[in-house]
Amino acid sequence: MRFRCASVGVAHRRKPSADGFFGYRTFVSNRWRMFLSSANNSPDNCVLELISAWRWTPGLWAFYTARIPGSRGQWMNRNELRKADINLMVVFETLMLERNVTRAAEKLFLGQPTISSALNRLRTMLNDPLFIRVGHRMEPTARAEDIFRHLKPALDSLSVALSLTRDFDPAVSTMTFRIGLSDDVEFGLLPPLLRALRQEAPNVVFVVQHADYWRIPDLLAAGDITVGISQTRGLPANAKRKLLRHIQPSILRADASDTPLSLDEYCARPHVLVSHTANVSGYADEWLAELGRTRQVVLSVPQYSALPALLAGTDLIASLPDYTAAAMAASGLLFQEPFPFKTPMLDLSMVWLSHVDSDPAERWLRSRLEAFMSERPQSPLA
Numbered sequence: 242m243r244f245r246c247a248s249v250g251v252a253h254r255r256k257p258s259a260d261g262f263f264g265y266r267t268f269v270s271n272r273w274r275m276f277l278s279s280a281n282n283s284p285d286n287c288v289l290e291l292i293s294a295w296r297w298t299p300g301l302w303a304f305y306t307a308r309i310p311g312s313r314g315q316w317m318n319r320n321e322l323r324k325a326d327i328n329l330m331v332v333f334e335t336l337m338l339e340r341n342v343t344r345a346a347e348k349l350f351l352g353q354p355t356i357s358s359a360l361n362r363l364r365t366m367l368n369d370p371l372f373i374r375v376g377h378r379m380e381p382t383a384r385a386e387d388i389f390r391h392l393k394p395a396l397d398s399l400s401v402a403l404s405l406t407r408d409f410d411p412a413v414s415t416m417t418f419r420i421g422l423s424d425d426v427e428f429g430l431l432p433p434l435l436r437a438l439r440q441e442a443p444n445v446v447f448v449v450q451h452a453d454y455w456r457i458p459d460l461l462a463a464g465d466i467t468v469g470i471s472q473t474r475g476l477p478a479n480a481k482r483k484l485l486r487h488i489q490p491s492i493l494r495a496d497a498s499d500t501p502l503s504l505d506e507y508c509a510r511p512h513v514l515v516s517h518t519a520n521v522s523g524y525a526d527e528w529l530a531e532l533g534r535t536r537q538v539v540l541s542v543p544q545y546s547a548l549p550a551l552l553a554g555t556d557l558i559a560s561l562p563d564y565t566a567a568a569m570a571a572s573g574l575l576f577q578e579p580f581p582f583k584t585p586m587l588d589l590s591m592v593w594l595s596h597v598d599s600d601p602a603e604r605w606l607r608s609r610l611e612a613f614m615s616e617r618p619q620s621p622l623a
Contacts, residue, residue, distance in 0.1 A: 333371070411441050437609075453472070457473065468592070490562065507581045508537075514538045
């Protein structure tokens, strides 16, 4: 069995380590995207290019020069690397993270028999069972854990090396980008970006996942997204962050008025709160508490997109970011106005992991996100 290089596109889930921390992994598809856009991406060419980059990737060299008991007591030399299948390493990495053959097959877009066959080849090559079934999970052996410890940074290094070998042309690319956006950003800032990108990159696919400050680290670690835009807290050490804009909280209401709400009116009106964790208090309640005031939340919903229908024809009001309120008020059925008191500054940021920092495709994506979602939009298609 031999995998086609261009078929390996996968996002990983997180796997907690013994001490409760999560090892951060990202899209394996990023490692191979140069083959997707190559006009000469035959399996043989893929293997040659992979081995060429592989030779000077220290982690993989360490992995394949490790002495394996039962393998004739020989050290693997560089010529023997030609016999190795890099795709097996991707399967091994996915199995280590998923601990389940079926889920690994889904992540790699391969059949379960293919993954099982690859696992058998890995066991033969490494002379170790690698995984032992415990209930519905596959627990790694001590040797598998040791191999994985060397393999993770090696594949990251290989990913960076290979990403530098191809340019990215959005006009002809058919890549899939996975982006994490908070609900307010998706409603308020995504539509104009998408309209422009449909012209610049007509065949590129964008998959958007819901992401807030408490989910972004896990989504990046799992490889479910390569970049996220939200308020941010507690980012991992290997994450990079760029401030896009300062968030100015606004009020949204359905009843038109020549004068904005006073503080007393704001506190007296019934409120709709958007909370992804089903809470009935939010930032506004904390700010009011500092003033010795309270408000009445009568409805909590998980998404901003529900607000236009919920507010219509009622005296309900909602507090939300200025760009989301402006997008909803553009219909003419809702009205945006400023808060009746001074609020602390909130930041909207873009975050990504450092190992995709130099990837040409990811750099293009981040430049477009910044152009359309920053406080002072740049010339987006320049």
